[in-house]
Amino acid sequence: MAEFRTIEVDFDVHKRIELARRNFSETPNEVLRRLLRIDISETVASECAAMTTRPWSGKGVVLPHDTQIRMDYNGRTHEGEIFDGSWLVEGKRFSSPSAAAGSVARTKNGNRTNLDGWKYWSVQLPGEPNWRKLSEMRKSDQSKSATVTSDEGASFEVNLPNTSAADLPTESQVKGALEALLRKTQRSLTPSEAYKALADEFGLNAEQRNRVMPNEKRCHWENRVRFARRKLVDAGIMAGAPRGRWGLAKL
Numbered sequence: 001m002a003e004f005r006t007i008e009v010d011f012d013v014h015k016r017i018e019l020a021r022r023n024f025s026e027t028p029n030e031v032l033r034r035l036l037r038i039d040i041s042e043t044v045a046s047e048c049a050a051m052t053t054r055p056w057s058g059k060g061v062v063l064p065h066d067t068q069i070r071m072d073y074n075g076r077t078h079e080g081e082i083f084d085g086s087w088l089v090e091g092k093r094f095s096s097p098s099a100a101a102g103s104v105a106r107t108k109n110g111n112r113t114n115l116d117g118w119k120y121w122s123v124q125l126p127g128e129p130n131w132r133k134l135s136e137m138r139k140s141d142q143s144k145s146a147t148v149t150s151d152e153g154a155s156f157e158v159n160l161p162n163t164s165a166a167d168l169p170t171e172s173q174v175k176g177a178l179e180a181l182l183r184k185t186q187r188s189l190t191p192s193e194a195y196k197a198l199a200d201e202f203g204l205n206a207e208q209r210n211r212v213m214p215n216e217k218r219c220h221w222e223n224r225v226r227f228a229r230r231k232l233v234d235a236g237i238m239a240g241a242p243r244g245r246w247g248l249a250k251l
Contacts, residue, residue: 004029015091019083054085054183055176058096059118060169060202061137062176068124070131073105073115082123085180097121097134168221169202174228177201179237179248188247194229195222 009017017028020035056063063069067082069089080089080100087094094100097117105120107113121134169177177198182189189197199209199221211220229246232238239249 012091019088019091019093055180056082056085056087057177057180057201059138060173061134062173062180063123064126064176066126069100069121070124071101071105071117071120071122073101073120074108076106078104085183168204168208168224171224171228171231173202174198174224175231178225178228179232182238182246182248188245190244191222191226191246194246195225198225 017031020031021028055065056067063082065082065084068079069081069087070077070079072078078089078101080087082088083093087097087100089100089104092103094103097120098115099117101115101117101120102112105113105115118135118138122131123134123137124131178194181194181197181201195209204221209219209221212218213220213223229238233240236249239247
């Protein structure tokens with residue numbers, strides 16, 4: 001028979017426990033045992049954590065679970081973390097940096113204000129000692145100018161991206177964004193839906209979406225997404241069937 005003892009926790013700790021509950025039947029003690037990984041080995045715990053905690057992604061940026069976040073505004077520092085796909089700041093969950101910033105920031109008169117969170121938040125990725133500006137993590141425009149002549153004979157300037165594979169999101173970034181997309185939509189997607197949704201997420205232009213791989217006829221972007229999907233299937237996060245439908249594995 002388990003031995004229980006009474007401990008005191010402050011309100012912020014209590015809110016974190018409540019947010020971490022998987023269902024209403026899970027007791028605070030069970031939540032803490034799961035979060036503290038008391039009942040499972042360290043190896044199994046790390047595998048389970050990778051499968052049950054979601055990253056957050058937006059505008060081509062992927063922030064893993066447990067990324068630390070902070071914002072300085074009007075003389076105050078607001079701190080939080082990326083928790084299971086959400087921005088957890090001062091005990092509340094938000095879906096975007098701007099939503100989080102607008103909720104906690106106050107003017108000198110104590111009023112709420114609308115802020116572009118991308119300009120104010122800094123992040124510290126898990127395992128990294130340094131803080132980085134969120135705005136600096138957004139994909140920079142690696143474009144060059146070219147002259148195009150229309151069918152009517154008119155010439156005009158357009159921007160073309162760097163045509164190397166380096167200007168596409170990395171496989172790791174795509175993998176995190178694909179997992180986050182499936183958890184957000186809560187349904188399976190066709191490959192075409194996934195290609196388009198992720199391309200929109202990363203802000204890819206038409207050339208990047210349709211670029212053909214050197215010496216091949218395959219689309220480079222779609223090939224990269226398929227490889228990321230295969231990694232998620234191998235990890236047990238995505239289901240391998242049915243064919244033509246991409247969805248999360250049922251744990």
